[in-house]
Amino acid sequence: MGDDREGGARHRPGRAVAYAVCGAVLLSGCASMPDSGDLRDVESTPRQDTGVRVFAMPPAENAEPSEIMQGFLEALTSDDPEYDTARKYLTTDAARTWRPEQSATVLANGPSVVADHQPAGREAGDTLTYVLAGTRVATVDGEQAYAPADGAYRNRVHLIKDAKSGEWRIDSLPQGVVMGKTDFQRNYTSVNKYYFASSTTVRTTGQPVAVADPVFVRSKVDPMTQVVRSLLTGPSTWLRPVVRSSFPTGTDLRKGVSGLAPDDQNRLTVPLNARASRVGSARCTEMATQLLFTLRNLTPTLDAVELQGPGGHRLCDLREGDAESAAWHASAQRPDNLYFLDGKHRLVRLPTLGTGTSAVPVPGPLGRGERQLRSVAVSRDERTVAGIGADGRNLYVTSLEPDGSLGGPVVSSQALNANDRLTTPSWDAGGDLWVADPDPRDPKLYVVEQGVGKPVRVTVPDLPGRIRDVRVAADGARVALVVEKDGKQSLLIGRIARDEESGENPAVVELRSAAPDLEQITAMAWAGDSRLVAVGLEQGGVHQMRYVQVDGSALDGPAPAALSGVMAIAASEDERAPLVAYSEDDGVVRLPSGAQWQKVDKDGTAPVYPG
Template identity: 75%
Template structure:
């Protein structure tokens, strides 16, 4: 096992690999390191089953400086929980100050290794400097938050020879961990941890809205305990301004807690310190809800969580059913219908579980076809519908009820070009607020209409690299996805944070938009497809059009992409991943049931949407 390296040199064994099966750990064996020679490139680690753990070899006695360097790079990609073996390649002082958890730098092909200007004379016998270099693709910070990166990476690593022991060791290691992309994918997994939206509650009982905050944890190093610690430490800086945690400040696991795992009844006990010992039942229930939503990402069979204080004092217990009833999150909401416009300009719907192809007109004026529409959006409670007129000029909102009036447009665009300069597709969040952008190049605006009302409020926007082409607000109401057309013809997908100030008369603001599909130069369609992921149609530089899933943090999701489909003009997905993907393509409306191929639904249909 080794870090990714450039070149095609033969693979050099350098790890002991432990295979875990049926609760037993079997040592596969260990390999010796060469006792002479320079650094050699090592091929990237093959992807392995989740039951395989890889451990580093400690430095051999009288190992050469090149072997120390090579061994350290390999040790950084091992499953050693605290990198104790990697520290053995460092001097005592360096081992104390090196903080691998503060930063992980991910390179496209792993670090290439070159010798810096070699010292001469006595210095040559006692020190060496190597340069690690490569192309950055991402970083993971101390909060375990992923961020795409580009540009070159270059850092120096210094080795010295101890005058007493005669052993080579590293006294100036790189900052944090450095590894190649394939080693990162083997070592880390993305998991959503959950907090509550600060300004959003839904339903008659005012249920809190859960917000997914994706982080990366080491997949084979006690991931459940890692995720609990990460959750207790608070949200990442990207979400911190718009979410809250029910855990009191300073709440942590009790000292020396490791190996958290559900019992044979799929129940998990989480021992907390005294900071949480005085919370009331309602708050404790919210705390347990955050834990249950988070940990079910790792263990879908988890059924209940019990929180304990010092001395085993039981604080509260929560089952999955009670958690789902007491808090709202999008992926647990299954839409009743798929909606689209038929060939007669009517808004029609199909039950999501239906295998039929004939949509029934919705109740109300949009189902009667009295207004030609370009696009629609159905509120998440499926009672209200917003539609943009065929010329893109007006946004109309009406109830899906027999006899409901259409009324005047609630937003009107003055853009000249009907195809490119007027209103985008509308979008609803869980609060019942409606979002739409006016693409008029003379004054680009993003609007929100609270509860779908007739008073649009302009949303403050940061400096964007181009014109908004599409808008999709997340169900949680704290994030918005924007497709932005740049002057060079590229279309980028950005995810921005939505900030609100209840004490001010100012409207909400979109803050800190960041790329979610950085390697795509042209994004032509997108839809939310989970609590923290989207499905995107677009093209990479030099590539062909494709459809794939992306995370809000810009990371690439593992697993298969949707089956290929040509001529996609629009895409519709639900946060409930069990619901079929639907597209508007050159074949009309088509859907993709789980485990099947694309199926035709309506050859004359357009503008498919699920609620949202």
């Protein structure tokens, strides 16, 4: 199974065919298996060239059972679109019923392959069973959604020898595909699909808010067509209750369409079936917006999309600038300012993209230092600020206007210990404000509508501990929580359920881990539409700063430069904005792209971007 297979004993080189830009080449040494004895772990030569498409070889004549297993496992990690070569290692019946698209199981080091006990009796020598085993890392389901997993993996693959041809073939096997982590990273890529939040619109404009739904597609098997089909099929099961799609139910690509690609003007034409042929112009614009947001995530140079109905009838088209007007998504919003508390306990701000370090007080009472604070949150439109008092007991909300005033507390904590009082607050794009009270006697999570309404207690049915930090996603559909239990902190993502008609309190449901191998998390922030940055202790390791995906998958690319003593982190969904942190040793520091950490304010604390 690619790079993840560990070997031993003598080996016989396997083969695969790779098609590159210049033509076809033969890759030898891609996989190897023992010549005799038990069939053990399988190893292969790493394939590093992402521009090369790899296709496995069909079974050789009179191949031994070990060679059948070798070829089949290699075929699972090839770039064969329909796994046609892998099916050639199966009997006719098994090939018809096997569904490789049903799931992908990712193992830590690839599957260990061992021959099971030999059958007794008359059929001895005509059948053979192999056991695939390993340690689970994750699964990708039929919706292409990723989920971390653990525990042992163990499945059997059964082979028979055909009485007429004398050829060995697999006649029983698990559904889906299985491969090691390295092979998975080589074969699959993560892409954000975009839908619209059901319950959130931008407070100032009324625009619908785009919500990212990450999926994994095979990176060299017509990925653009895969992503479009996945978008049209609809959101993942986990996200579905809180988002909507503008595509009518049953919308699909026109029959036979494949190989979608932009033309030389960076314009993509998407032919749809009849289900989409009668939508109005406004809805068609939303459909095109979903496509453009999604596909620019895969192909950043894409400038426009055109939707066509049956017979090539043009439904609508949309350019990038028009999409940004049609809907709001966080990664396209560049914050004007970075905010933090200076040594005089004033709220100050600094232009996001500037290189200077001379911050100025914000307008209003918090810029005048009328109340000492320990943390703040600035609304997405940068018009309102929420602050937690220095003792952590009270939450205050005021405008960023020269004549603004500071009223009484909006939320208060009664916790005896200052460390058990209110967390840093957080705003979504709809203008709602979130804050947690980790009082051990009665831990609570609140949402304050528009930052001025009566605090509403949010239920969290499956909460495994106390909330130590909360960051609501800009879309108002998801929330990131640092949850403490037995002295350890974990980073969880929950879906925000709102039922305005029933009048029931909002709830955070179906919590899942975004960083399964991190504990003792000291800081986190959203750093993209489906990405966060977290500071925590790796299991058995040291504290580190890392980008993580909301689905718990690993991210390609380097981690931020190391920084000691990080107590708070500020990031923007717009990845052009530099990462900012508060370090006990250095105060407020920032990390421009391609540079090292730079000091901003030695006495500063609590840095935040809007949100």
